[in-house]
Amino acid sequence: MTTLLSPQERDALERWLTHLRALDGAAANTITAYARDVTRFLAFLSTHRGGTAGTAALASLPQQDIRAWMAHERARGLQARSLARALSAVKGFTAWAADRDGVDATAILSTRGPKHRRKLPRPLSEDGARAMLETVGDQAREDWIAARDTAVVTLLYGCGLRISEALSLTGADHPLPDTLRITGKGGKTRLVPVLPAARDAVARYVRLCPHPLSRHEPLFRGARGGALNPRLIALVMEKTRMQLGLPATATPHALRHSFATHLLSAGGDLRAIQELLGHASLSTTQAYTAVDAARLMEVYEKAHPRA
The missing domain is CATH 1.10.150.130 (Tyrosine recombinase, N-terminal domain)
Structure with a gap:
C-alpha cells in the first residue's frame, strides 16, 4: 500500500x-x-x-x-x-x-468522528477474583510453575499491573519493595504499593524456581528458563475460569479492571486510582464509575424484583 x-x-x-x-x-x-x-x-x-x-x-x-x-x-x-x-x-x-x-x-x-459507545471494563466479582488467585496454581504439574502463575495473577489483581508490566520485572525487583516503580504505556512511570500477599507470592515463586534469577534478566521464567510468554498466563487463566465457571471475560487484563473496580467500591479516590493505573486521562478511569453504578443497579434489581 x-x-x-x-x-x-x-x-x-x-x-x-x-x-x-x-x-x-x-x-x-x-x-x-x-x-x-x-x-x-x-x-x-x-x-x-x-x-x-x-x-x-x-x-x-x-x-x-x-x-x-x-x-x-x-x-x-x-x-x-x-x-x-x-x-x-x-x-x-x-x-x-x-x-x-x-x-x-x-x-x-474539524471533522467529527463516528459516535461509539465506550466499552465498559469487565471485572470479576470479588469472590471470583479471590477464587482465581486460590485456584490458578492447581493447573500446573510442577510446584514452581504453580507458584509462578499464582505470583503473576496476584500482581495483576493486587497491584493493578498490566501483564506486560508484571512480566517486565527483573531479578533486581526481588524481594519486592513496599512500592514498585512501574514504567507503563508511553513510557509513563508510576509508583504502585505492593501488598504483602503479592510480596509473599513472588517470594515463594523465587524460592521454588529452578532457574538462576540474575538482576538483569526476567523475574518470571518459562519452563525452559526463558522469559515467560504472556500467552501462558492467558491459557492458565482460561483453564481456571472454566473450572470455576467464570465468564470468558475473566482474562489477565480483567484482573487489572477488578483491582480498580474493587478499590472504587471500597471508597477509593478516583484520582488516586488513576495514578495507580497509570491512566493519562481521568476520563479513562471514570469508566469504572459506570461499572460500579451498573453493578449496584443489578444488585438492587435482584433485591427488589419488579412485580
Whole structure:
C-alpha cells in the first residue's frame, strides 16, 4: 500500500512517527497502528483523487473527501471505535504537517468522528477474583510453575499491573519493595504499593524456581528458563475460569479492571486510582464509575424484583 504514496508523503509520515517516538513517548503498538491508519488514508486519497498531491494539499482537501474515506473504511468492516482512532491519527499527522508547511488544514481537523459507545471494563466479582488467585496454581504439574502463575495473577489483581508490566520485572525487583516503580504505556512511570500477599507470592515463586534469577534478566521464567510468554498466563487463566465457571471475560487484563473496580467500591479516590493505573486521562478511569453504578443497579434489581 505504501507504493501508492509519493516519496514526499512517505518521508513526511516517517518524520511524524519519529516525532511521536521521540517527543510524545508513544507506545510501539500505537506507532504501528497510526502508521497503518495514515498510510491507508493517504493511499485512499491517491486512488480517490487520481494521484498523490503531497502533504501541503491536505490544507485544501474538502470535507467530502474525508467523508468518502471514512465511508470506505466502514465499508471494509472497520468498526466505529477503530475508525475514530484512525481519524485521530489522520488529524495528528495533518496538524503536524500543516504546522510544518505553514498551511491551514481546518477541513480535516474539524471533522467529527463516528459516535461509539465506550466499552465498559469487565471485572470479576470479588469472590471470583479471590477464587482465581486460590485456584490458578492447581493447573500446573510442577510446584514452581504453580507458584509462578499464582505470583503473576496476584500482581495483576493486587497491584493493578498490566501483564506486560508484571512480566517486565527483573531479578533486581526481588524481594519486592513496599512500592514498585512501574514504567507503563508511553513510557509513563508510576509508583504502585505492593501488598504483602503479592510480596509473599513472588517470594515463594523465587524460592521454588529452578532457574538462576540474575538482576538483569526476567523475574518470571518459562519452563525452559526463558522469559515467560504472556500467552501462558492467558491459557492458565482460561483453564481456571472454566473450572470455576467464570465468564470468558475473566482474562489477565480483567484482573487489572477488578483491582480498580474493587478499590472504587471500597471508597477509593478516583484520582488516586488513576495514578495507580497509570491512566493519562481521568476520563479513562471514570469508566469504572459506570461499572460500579451498573453493578449496584443489578444488585438492587435482584433485591427488589419488579412485580
